[in-house]
Amino acid sequence: MKAFLKNYRQSPRKVRLVTDLVKGKTVKQALVELSFLPKRASLPIKKLIESAAANAKSTNKANVEDLVISNITVDKGIVLKRRMPRARGSATPINRRSSHIKIELKEKSK
16 A cells, blocks of 8 residues: 655655654545645645555445554655855856655554
């Protein structure tokens, strides 16, 4: 019961702030917390959790109420390298970072 989000255009450092909040929580509780979180990454992560829950429901016939976020990782994606013109004809680098987000759900052990 997995879902992936590749090349999300926000730095992994900022996305990890959001994913650390929902790690280990139930799907229902994580979706409620993400809907009230004022971070830009909360909406894509919320969609990703909903997608993983739909995958679990369709493939494994799992009950959405029993699903827990067992693992959610944020890895470094591609880096777009740009330049900013500076004084005297020089330039400084600008790295536009992206993230790969992977989520795994499991059923609550009873």
